[in-house]
Amino acid sequence: MSKVNFSVENQIGFIEINNPPVNALDQELLNELSVLLDNISNEIDVLIISGAGEKAFVAGADIGEFPQLSKETGEQLSLNGQRVFNKLEAMPQPVIAAIDGFALGGGLELALACDFRIATTRSQLGLPEVKLGIIPGYGGTQRLARLIGPGKAKQFIFSGEFISAEQAAQIGLVEEVTNESAIDEAKRWAKKIQSRGLLAVSAAKRAIHEGLQTTLQEGLALEANLFGEICETKDKNEGVTAFLEKREPKFMKI
CATH class of the missing domain: 3.90.226.10 (2-enoyl-CoA Hydratase; Chain A, domain 1)
Incomplete structure (x- = not known):
């Protein structure tokens, strides 16, 4: 068993x-x-x-x-x-x-x-x-x-x-x-x-975990890099558009 x-x-x-x-x-x-x-x-x-x-x-x-x-x-x-x-x-x-x-x-x-x-x-x-x-x-x-x-x-x-x-x-x-x-x-x-943007959740998890193993400045650089990567996703476009249109977003699955 x-x-x-x-x-x-x-x-x-x-x-x-x-x-x-x-x-x-x-x-x-x-x-x-x-x-x-x-x-x-x-x-x-x-x-x-x-x-x-x-x-x-x-x-x-x-x-x-x-x-x-x-x-x-x-x-x-x-x-x-x-x-x-x-x-x-x-x-x-x-x-x-x-x-x-x-x-x-x-x-x-x-x-x-x-x-x-x-x-x-x-x-x-x-x-x-x-x-x-x-x-x-x-x-x-x-x-x-x-x-x-x-x-x-x-x-x-x-x-x-x-x-x-x-x-x-x-x-x-x-x-x-x-x-x-x-x-x-x-x-x-x-x-x-x-119900949130799961690509963003995963990126946030990575930023926190990896950032804790580095200096503050290195962690901030990692955060900025991941933020930039997320900006090129469909989820970012959908989330921002949904906010402006006052509706619930329909995010992608990871």
């Missing part, structure tokens, strides 16, 4: 992590996810990631794989997880994490590789690796510090404590907390994004 389910609804893609009881990220699952990400069609406008069941989004890596790790095999395990999550982060489409339940360790690192995160009020988030005598290895030390700042990231990682969805929202770790279904709220955002 597959540990990663994929479906499409109205050009919104849904990835469900399905590895009971807590959707642990073992190597088999990561390999399945990697292959899936390589083969997702560009016809998908937005991607939503969730966890199966009612207990966890993803409660971490499979700790049963850790006892025999050496320096070499530990580094390879880390690099493999990073490679998969880098693919997710590099998707041209917006990727939304719909978190319900525990998002811990590798599970939170998976969510950090998404563009933004929606969590239910009952969710708990954490990077508890130090409690096992290890550190986050799938990008957590890097993405979390870039998202919430190094001080907060250090406090979070050094303590290994869990925090509530509300606390996560206060520090900018999740963008929205809902009393309802996280997937339904993610779908609402996905539909809103679908």
Whole structure:
């Protein structure tokens, strides 16, 4: 049985992590996810990631794989997880994490590789690796510090404590907390994004991601270059014309 389910609804893609009881990220699952990400069609406008069941989004890596790790095999395990999550982060489409339940360790690192995160009020988030005598290895030390700042990231990682969805929202770790279904709220955002110029959304995602890895001046130059490229698209012409004609635009699909 597959540990990663994929479906499409109205050009919104849904990835469900399905590895009971807590959707642990073992190597088999990561390999399945990697292959899936390589083969997702560009016809998908937005991607939503969730966890199966009612207990966890993803409660971490499979700790049963850790006892025999050496320096070499530990580094390879880390690099493999990073490679998969880098693919997710590099998707041209917006990727939304719909978190319900525990998002811990590798599970939170998976969510950090998404563009933004929606969590239910009952969710708990954490990077508890130090409690096992290890550190986050799938990008957590890097993405979390870039998202919430190094001080907060250090406090979070050094303590290994869990925090509530509300606390996560206060520090900018999740963008929205809902009393309802996280997937339904993610779908609402996905539909809103679908109504926009998707070429522009993809370009904006690239500008933000690549710009954060450079100086401000280099980021501004990238923004200007992408802005210029968008100006030559049918979407720019349609968007501007629709605005002037006071009607809804009909943008192209990417």
